[in-house]
Amino acid sequence: MSSEPRRTLTAAVVQASAPLFDTQAALSRAEALVREAVGERGAQVVVLPEAFLGGYPKGLDFGITVGSRTPAGRELFRRYHAAAIDVPGPEVDALADLTRELGCHAVVGAVERQRGTLYCVALHFGPDGYLGLRRKLMPTAAERYLWGQGDGSTLPVIDTSTARIGAAICWENYMPLFRTAMYAKGVDLWCAPTVDDRDAWQATMRHIALEGRCFVLGACQYMRRDALPSDLHPVQGDAPDTVLIGGGSVIVSPLGEVLAGPLRDGEGILTAELDLDDLTRARFDFDATGHYARPDVFTLHVDESAHAGGVGG
Template identity: 85%
Template sequence: MTVAVAQAAAPLFDTPAAVARAEELLREASARGAEVVVLPEAFIGGYPKGLDFGITVGSRTPAGRDLFRRYQAAAIEVPGPETGTLAAVTRELGVHAVIGAVERRGSTLYCVALFFGPDGYLGLHRKLMPTAAERYLWGQGDGSTLPVVDTGTARLGAAICWENYMPLLRTAMYAKGVDLWCAPTVDDRDAWQATMRHIALEGRCFVLSACQYLRRDGLPDDLHPVQGDAPDTVLIGGGSVIVSPLGEVLAGPLRDGEGVLTAELDLDELARARFDLDTTGHYARPDVFTLHVDETARTTVTGS
């Protein structure tokens, strides 16, 4: 199986441009033989790196509220026109894709990973725990959106950015038999590479991490990120990577620009790697440790 991770960023607050760029990347990856393509966190809807939305503890500003209004307007409803467009592309190309987006559901936004395939839109995963100031912008997902998608030859699952540091989430996903661990992110630190290799080794799975590459000139002119206003200031530095089930880096990490990484995976490596480590199987100790996962959808109001 050939897979791809795309490193790019779409213009903030320009959803049609983001969808068009996603389509371009899907087509480029497919032309290079990819059967599975991963795009970064919040690719559709945008990741507002360096913006504070006028928030201090106990206070919000009118300008910050209006900035959030713009951000909410750029988010997408799921399903909706944008997912319909992307679903048509994956149907045409016959590929599976995991695409980071910002979902608008009522008056709340969620950071999500959208799943697509040859049959179109397949479902989503909502980020369980937004990190730090992301909690001002995004709500928390619940256990009802932890899908694993069977492509017929491999099983896809997703954990978004710092969800990859949640050991219980990882355990729950390992138990679902994830073969291709998809990690849409904006974490461009060198330490992220160690995390991706650790998950590959721990889960005995292929890891496909797609990070944004975003410069100041990718933001509207009226915004002023804390990193500075020089057009070539790098806000998110990439680091997309593909890793084998034994921790070998197969492609990347990609730095200093946009691009698409591909790798040809030998799926027999999954069985070879799990020979001596299956953390929810023969290497588990259920007599000592167990994990309960509540996959119930949580709603505030229910009616008869």
Template identity: 85%
Template sequence: MTVAVVQAAAPLFDTPTALARAEGFIREAAGRGARVVVLPEAYLGGYPKGLDFGITVGSRTPEGRDLFRRYHAAAVEVPGPEVGTLAAVTRELGCHAVVGAVERSGGTLYCVALFFGPDGYLGLHRKLMPTAGERYLWGQGDGSTLPVVDTGTARLGAAICWENYMPLLRTAMYAKGVDLWCAPTVDDREAWQSTMRHVALEGRCFVLSACQYLRRDALPADLRPVQGDAPDTVLIGGGSVIVSPLGDVLAGPLRDGEGILTAELDLDDLARARFDFDPVGHYARPDVFTLHVDESPRPTVTGG
């Protein structure tokens, strides 16, 4: 199976452009033979790197509230027209795609991974724990959106950015039999590479990590990111990578610009890797350790 990860900037507050670029990247990757394509975290809706939304402890500003209004307007609804467009693309191409997005649900935004395939839109995963300042922008997902998608030849799952540091989430996903671990992110640190190799080796799965590459000149001119206002200031530096089930880097990490990484995976490597380690099978100790996962939806209001 050939797979691809896309490293690209997500236009902030310009969802039509982001959607057009996402479609173009999926088509280009599929044209290179990719049957699974992963796009970065918050690609539809954007990741507002370096913006503070007027937040200080105990106070908000009118300007910050209006900035959130713009961000809220740029998010996508699920289902919605943007989801419908990408669903039509993967139906046409006969491929699978995992696309990072910001979902708008009423007054709340969620960071999500959208799953698409030859049958169209397949479902989403909502990020369980937004990181640090993300918590004033995004709500928390619940356990009802932890899908694993069977492509017929391999099983896809997703953990978004720092969810990859949550050992219990990883264990829950390993138990679902994930073969292709998709990691949409904006973490461009060198240490992220160690995490991706660790997840691959721990989960005995292929890891496909897609990171944004974002410069100041991709943001609207009226914004003032803390990193600086020079047009060529790099806000998110990439580092997209594809890793084997034994922790070997198959492609990347990609730095210093946008691009598409591809790798041809030998899916028999999954069984070869699991020969001596299966974290939820023969290398587990259920008599000592057990994990309970609540996958029920948690709506605020129930009943009629």
């Protein structure tokens, strides 16, 4: 038996939401949850869900029908735009100060505002502060009338010297070529901020862990109707305890074993101690962009330049 010390890292995924259209409340919740994960759970890496800052307006239609918009829908978008954050900006500065103070890494889902366009993003922070962002490449379905498309200029994988951290936002996890591009960057901790609460999502998280031979940290929102202002009426109903997003946060090993979760029926923080040597053990017989890649048959071109309308941050 080897006498080498184990290389471990404690990871946390947060399942929670913040009141919609209240940016300061969202920031305060994010700070408190990161502090709890690090201070009480010993986490070194913390992942918060998709659109935690800025909000995910589940069940709202913004007055959209094919070929028309309404004045009320335009006003609702104005409120949503006002609740988004600037990058760089005061919310980013506050979270950067926090991770510097705590000496941790964090991935925080947010809605970024750039002039008239909003982007769904994952913000990366570490002991050195703000490290960069990922812009969601393809908003899903009705998200397309709220969020612009990212481009290849925001595909960072952060090397912490202990592990390499990357993020895929919600249904980006279903994009095979995106996954391949991230695997080629050597991602070890695959962070998946999401609002997908379906049981089928668990299969996706386990598949990516197996395919990428990486740890998957899936953080989903848990949100009830009472997180929305009272003047809004989601399609799910107006009872305050109506669940709009049901969670399902999970942590998975590089061989697809569930280490924590899935968490249902409420908010919470999941943690797991990750044995980083499991990354090498798992890649022994499969490495998607290494010894199993067949580059003589397959190639992938990734345009990582910034494009007008999807300008890199």
